[in-house]
Amino acid sequence: MTSRAGLVALAGCFSIAASLAGAQDKITLRLADTLPHGHVIHELAGKPFSELVTKLTNGQVVFQHFPSEQLGKAKDMAQLTVAGVADVAYIVPSYSSDKYPLTAVAELPGAFETQCQGSLAYYKLSHGGGILETREFLPNGLRPLVTIALPAYQMLLGNPREIGSAADLAGLKIRTAGGAMDLTMRAIKTVPVRMSAPEIYESLTRGTIDGIVLSYQSTVSYDLGKILKSGTASMNFGTAVFIYGIGETKWKTLPENVRKAMIQAGEETTREGCKRFEDGEKAAAAKIQSQGMKLISFSDADRKFFSDSFAGVADQWAKETDKRGKPATATLKEFKAALH
Numbered sequence: 001m002t003s004r005a006g007l008v009a010l011a012g013c014f015s016i017a018a019s020l021a022g023a024q025d026k027i028t029l030r031l032a033d034t035l036p037h038g039h040v041i042h043e044l045a046g047k048p049f050s051e052l053v054t055k056l057t058n059g060q061v062v063f064q065h066f067p068s069e070q071l072g073k074a075k076d077m078a079q080l081t082v083a084g085v086a087d088v089a090y091i092v093p094s095y096s097s098d099k100y101p102l103t104a105v106a107e108l109p110g111a112f113e114t115q116c117q118g119s120l121a122y123y124k125l126s127h128g129g130g131i132l133e134t135r136e137f138l139p140n141g142l143r144p145l146v147t148i149a150l151p152a153y154q155m156l157l158g159n160p161r162e163i164g165s166a167a168d169l170a171g172l173k174i175r176t177a178g179g180a181m182d183l184t185m186r187a188i189k190t191v192p193v194r195m196s197a198p199e200i201y202e203s204l205t206r207g208t209i210d211g212i213v214l215s216y217q218s219t220v221s222y223d224l225g226k227i228l229k230s231g232t233a234s235m236n237f238g239t240a241v242f243i244y245g246i247g248e249t250k251w252k253t254l255p256e257n258v259r260k261a262m263i264q265a266g267e268e269t270t271r272e273g274c275k276r277f278e279d280g281e282k283a284a285a286a287k288i289q290s291q292g293m294k295l296i297s298f299s300d301a302d303r304k305f306f307s308d309s310f311a312g313v314a315d316q317w318a319k320e321t322d323k324r325g326k327p328a329t330a331t332l333k334e335f336k337a338a339l340h
Helices: 002-024 040-056 074-083 102-106 114-123 131-140 180-187 197-206 214-221 246-254 258-289 298-321 328-338
Strands: 027-032 060-067 088-091 142-149 154-157 174-178 190-196 209-215 241-247
Touching: 027 074, 040 060, 040 088, 040 131, 040 142, 040 214, 040 241, 040 258, 074 088, 088 114, 088 214, 102 131, 102 180, 102 241, 102 298, 102 328, 114 131, 114 142, 114 154, 114 241, 114 258, 114 328, 131 142, 142 258, 174 180, 180 190, 180 209, 180 298, 197 209, 209 214, 209 328, 214 258, 241 246, 241 258, 298 328
Parallel strands: 027 060, 027 088, 174 190, 174 209
Antiparallel strands: 088 241, 142 241, 154 209
């Protein structure tokens, strides 16, 4: 019996040792995005997140960065991450609005006042049993780590048409990322054209689209300032939300200490990253305007038109998405509650 007990104890020691060794094995993760080298989103979110994970794991986890659609197109990045082609990736859920329709709740025009308010509310809904986590992300095999709502989108035009009023925008083909942004553009009589951000430059120069709704920081990163003719400031045409996420299958293979580090790094990057974006938007706007873009000014009557048009977008989005069997009304209610 003593001999058998000793063998059991020895086996237990080996098991513990193996477990500890597994927790300390060096792990290299593929970090993918669809952004050009040096893009503000990587610099303010992707890079700080990956560096913090490495720090929190004492160098156990390192990242190999694949920018510029090296591992796949922007519209496919969510699926490629779930499939394990990328381990952690920059993902715009609205590019896959058929699978992630509820994520558009944070992209509605005028939904929140600051990036941090929107980013943190979105984080609440996509973590800890929130409705986006349980009804959208996890059922699709994706786990969000970082969630950022970009600065309020402005209307930026490559078409030389003179814009003197809201009515002058009618019929212009405006690039959107899909989702709620399509409803927003239709509400003000423009024509939404869905495409990913890497396609914008060529589409603007060829006249395939007349303009875009985008943040100034992203506009700088894609070097669009030199081809823009006019644009707004201090408006809110909605926004886009992005995440850095990991496939659930990959997540389950990681040691517990690494998972804890990634959760902590994701929350800290969300909190700090949104502040960095808020601080950088004014400087980016000044840079774009210095390149010759003419500011569009709207009258009080036009601003009321925009406000009234946007007010109905949220309700329309909720009703249309509810009809698809998705709990959009409940998601909208929870998002509004999380803002406060």
